[in-house]
Amino acid sequence: MSEVVFPNLAVSTVIFTLRPGEDGTSELALPLVRRIRAPYEGQWALPGGPLNANEDLAQAASRTLLATTSLQPRYLEQLYAFGQLDRSPDDRVVSIVYWALVASDEADRALNNENVQWFLADDLPELAFDHALIVDYALSRLRTKLEYSQIAHGFLGETFTLAQLREVYEAVLQKPLDPGNFRRTMESSGAVVATGERLSGTPHRPPQLYKYDTSTDLRDRGPLSRLVAPATISVLSGEKI
Amino acid sequence: MSEVVFPNLAVSTVIFTLRPGEDGTSELALPLVRRIRAPYEGQWALPGGPLNANEDLAQAASRTLLATTSLQPRYLEQLYAFGQLDRSPDDRVVSIVYWALVASDEADRALNNENVQWFLADDLPELAFDHALIVDYALSRLRTKLEYSQIAHGFLGETFTLAQLREVYEAVLQKPLDPGNFRRTMESSGAVVATGERLSGTPHRPPQLYKYDTSTDLRDRGPLSRLVAPATISVLSGEKI
Structure with a gap:
């Protein structure tokens, strides 16, 4: 086979979190890194970098993310490999992209x-x-x-009120949801179960706390999820690895 | 960043079809290619090969599949990028794997x-x-x-009887399904609609032909599905691209 190419292999990561928007409601946000060299010097790009010899793909994603943003999500999921011919102006670069969610308090500790x-x-x-295309695809995923x-879990702690869960749905779907309908849908779905506890720090009639029923998680983690260290795969699933 | 690696980038494809099994029912099958060079000389492997300079990832998957098996599915979907350190004994190889379904008559035309x-x-x-791991993951996907x-469509023609559709489900899920329950579930799901036509070539009371309601296809095609030529993305969705 002629013309075999040894492309630069890069790994990048899209990390979503929730941030307070202008009107006080939660909005979906992601960190970007300003490029300090050509091509696209000075422009914003996803955090990432090249694959090193001694690391697998997810490790490269973790390392480059930590180096560029100081973020260290415990679970990264592979999104897609992007290899269009024209995606980098100079070299042929194939990027394998990961994505993750982080809770707002973790996001607050990131470099800024x-x-x-x-x-x-x-x-x-x-x-x-092509990072705009990549972000669009991560959003649709x-x-x-x-x-x-149960991916909404990744934005929240282990327990949450239904109002907090609804806020996640509203931010991700970018539309308001009727509180009563949302409550009925969630309660009848069996996806969340009441913990019997209530939110502390609220004056009177504090709302109930719920958690996901982790016995029903249908999320596809990818083929290698059992091969990586437990410490790397718990944000999106809660404590039950 | 030190130790940057320029790995061999390979593209492989898992293609499923249905074949008659020993008891006459349909069973899931896939083509394998015997390796003619080290490593693993003489062992069976997924069809694939290296990425060439002038092609994107899906084109490399199509080309290597055609060269090794003569199969040419009209739609390939990216499955996953495999990059574990130890997956090839000599070189560092990252494999980007695609998958597809082909109807039995197409499979009959493949090299054998x-x-x-x-x-x-x-x-x-x-x-x-690690091709056994890859096949396992393709099966779970x-x-x-x-x-x-509506992925079962990829095994069938544009129209099909509910018995044919059930056979696909039974082969993929590898368990028998109750015909009455299956019919009721499918009819009430709204996923398939009766065409008003009946299977020809059957003696009396021929079964009704159905087709998928393509307005409700929820399948995630990947971010690049609108960038490839229409002729390459129709097997899994039927005619409505």
Whole structure:
């Protein structure tokens, strides 16, 4: 076979979290890194970098994410491999992209300076390479998974009120949901179970706390999820690995 | 960043079809290619090959599949990128794997000789590299997608009887399904609609022909599905691209 190519193999990561938007409601946000070299010098791009010899793909995603943003999500899921011919102006680069969710308190600990910033998902700057396409696809994967998995959990703690869960759905789907309908749908779905506890720190009639029924998680974790260290795979599933 | 690696990038494909099993019912089958060079010389492996400079990932999957098996499915979907450190004994190889379904008549036209053979999915030989893991994952993806998409269509023609559709489900899920329950579930799901036509060539009271309601296809095609030529994306969705 002629013309075999040894492309640069890069690994990038899309990390979503929820941030307070202008009107006080939660909005979906992601961190971007400003490029400090050509091509696209000065433009915003997804955190990432090249694959090193001594690491597998998920490890490369974790390492480059930590180096660029200081974020260290415990679970990364592979999104897609992007290999269009024209996606980088100079070299042939194939990017294997991971995605993850982080809770807001983790996101608060991330780097945030002139070269690393969080942007609202519906108000992104112009992105380098095909990263706008990648973010769009990660958003659609997130929205699809919200419908058939317990992925909303990744934004929340282990327990949450139904109002908190609804806020996640509203932010991800970018539309308001009727509180009563949402409550009835969630309660009848069997996806969440009441813990019997109530939110502390609220004055009177504090709302009930729920948790996901982890026996019914349908999410597809990918073929290698049992091969990685337990510490790397718990954000999206809660404590039950 | 030190130790940057330029791995061999390979593209492989898992293609499923239905074949008559020993008891006459349909069983899931896939083509394998016997390796003619080290490593794993003489062992069976998934069809595939290296990425060439002038082609994107899906084109490489199509080309290597055509070259090794003569199969040319009109739609390939990316499955996963496999990049574990130890997956190839000599070089570092990252494999981007695609998967597809082909109807039985297409499968009949594939090469079938001492170096290319169809195997039943539940009776595979020992496979080279991590290809057994890859096939397992493709099977689990197929089974998951069967539940929330119209992927069974890929094994059938545009129209089909409910008995034919049930046979697909039975083969993929590898368990018998109650015909009455299956009919009621399918009819009430709204996923299939009666065409008003009946199977020809059957003596009396021929069964009704159905087709998928393509307005409700929920399948995630991947981010690049709108970028490839229409001729390459119709097997799994029927005629409505």
